[in-house]
Amino acid sequence: MKDIFRGTLVRLTTESPEALSAAFARWNRDTEFTRLLNDSPQQMWSEKKIKEYIEKDMEKDPPEVYFFQVRTLAEDKLIGFVDLYPIWTHGNAWVGIGLGERDYWGKGCGTDAMRLALHYAFTELNLHRVSLGVFEYNPRAIRSYEKAGFRMEGRQRQALSRNGKRWDFLEMGILRDEWLKLNMKQQPGRDPLI
Amino acid sequence: MLDFQTQLLDARDIRFGSIDHEAHPEIESGWTHDAEFMRLMELKPAYPLSAAMVKKQYETVEKKMDEDKNLFYFTIRACTDDHLIGKAMIEWIDWTNSNGWLVLGIGAAEDRRKGYGSQALDMLLRYAFAELSLFRVTAALPEYNEAALALFRKFGFIEETRRREALHREDRRWDLMCYGLLRSEWEAQVSAGGMR
Numbered sequence: 353m354k355d356i357f358r359g360t361l362v363r364l365t366t367e368s369p370e371a372l373s374a375a376f377a378r379w380n381r382d383t384e385f386t387r388l389l390n391d392s393p394q395q396m397w398s399e400k401k402i403k404e405y406i407e408k409d410m411e412k413d414p415p416e417v418y419f420f421q422v423r424t425l426a427e428d429k430l431i432g433f434v435d436l437y438p439i440w441t442h443g444n445a446w447v448g449i450g451l452g453e454r455d456y457w458g459k460g461c462g463t464d465a466m467r468l469a470l471h472y473a474f475t476e477l478n479l480h481r482v483s484l485g486v487f488e489y490n491p492r493a494i495r496s497y498e499k500a501g502f503r504m505e506g507r508q509r510q511a512l513s514r515n516g517k518r519w520d521f522l523e524m525g526i527l528r529d530e531w532l533k534l535n536m537k538q539q540p541g542r543d544p545l546i
Numbered sequence: 547m548l549d550f551q552t553q554l555l556d557a558r559d560i561r562f563g564s565i566d567h568e569a570h571p572e573i574e575s576g577w578t579h580d581a582e583f584m585r586l587m588e589l590k591p592a593y594p595l596s597a598a599m600v601k602k603q604y605e606t607v608e609k610k611m612d613e614d615k616n617l618f619y620f621t622i623r624a625c626t627d628d629h630l631i632g633k634a635m636i637e638w639i640d641w642t643n644s645n646g647w648l649v650l651g652i653g654a655a656e657d658r659r660k661g662y663g664s665q666a667l668d669m670l671l672r673y674a675f676a677e678l679s680l681f682r683v684t685a686a687l688p689e690y691n692e693a694a695l696a697l698f699r700k701f702g703f704i705e706e707t708r709r710r711e712a713l714h715r716e717d718r719r720w721d722l723m724c725y726g727l728l729r730s731e732w733e734a735q736v737s738a739g740g741m742r
Binding site for chain 2: 439443480481505510518527
């Protein structure tokens with residue numbers, strides 16, 4: 353069977369709460385990163401507070417959120433995270449992704465991590481669709497999501513306020529059938545699940 | 547001159563009121579036993595609640611109103627005899643981005659199709675824009691709730707996003723729509739004398 357945690361550029365891991373909270377405390381200082389990631393102003397949480405939050409999240413069994421960290425294959429460096437929040441009743445999940453290490457932006461690492469998250473969502477969690485929200489001022493992310501197979505599903509007009517301007521909140525989604533078709537095409541004649 | 551005279555909580559046939567912790571739990575418990583109502587109102591699985599459970603929920607609602615400051619919850623009452631007709635709320639208010647989410651429900655079947663929903667939405671919008679000064683409001687509505695979709699469209703809401711097949715009910719997949727209305731659009735309607 354395919355190693356579902358391993359892509360072509362990155363792999364999915366779970367780090368220790370110590371390593372992860374230290375990384376987040378650093379990433380959260382980069383306001384370009386936090387403003388691409390969140391629609392609310394970033395609080396300067398302490399490493400201790402972030403660690404407690406992560407530990408509380410990890411205690412939940414079964415997990416409420418399937419929270420992965422992203423490491424590069426080349427240097428084995430922790431560069432970000434991707435998480436899936438399933439709504440089991442309806443077979444839907446919200447996906448969130450962030451690469452805190454800005455040296456790795458625009459190199460395909462995010463797209464690779466998203467492909468792994470989708471593979472996990474459709475073949476391990478067996479969901480019907482995956483949803484995401486992205487801000488109008490983040491075209492790099494939109495392009496990456498399109499590459500991973502997401503389609504635009506509309507825009508909440510002027511839902512964000514940043515730098516005194518209003519920006520749209522865009523929603524994208526991918527259905528199971530679309531994902532299957534896409535992955536069949538990429539590997540002709542091969543079962544994508546194997 | 548600011549129009550202080552317009553009462554924000556009173557309409558022709560209905561008014562907005564607070565929760566009655568003694569009288570309302572029994573009534574709302576009845577609504578939660580109406581599967582059709584629950585499936586129109588809620589995306590989570592419909593589940594009947596006892597009066598005691600509803601009472602507890604009311605306490606949570608008021609605690610959230612007090613502590614989180616991002617929820618405005620109104621009961622809808624009849625002007626004639628004050629009986630509980632439904633509920634209306636602006637929730638998940640995001641003050642930074644000036645956006646709020648609307649929820650509206652008329653509980654008893656005999657109170658539907660009497661224009662109460664329309665009067666409640668009219669008041670809810672006035673509250674959101676004239677009192678809370680929100681920039682925009684959003685409502686998440688299932689594809690199969692045609693009455694709600696028509697009501698929100700009547701008030702100028704625009705279908706902004708459509709999460710394809712995001713709902714699974716009766717062995718069928720349905721879309722989940724987000725309808726949005728901007729304050730500027732609402733103001734234009736009001737000054738044109740629409741909807742009031």
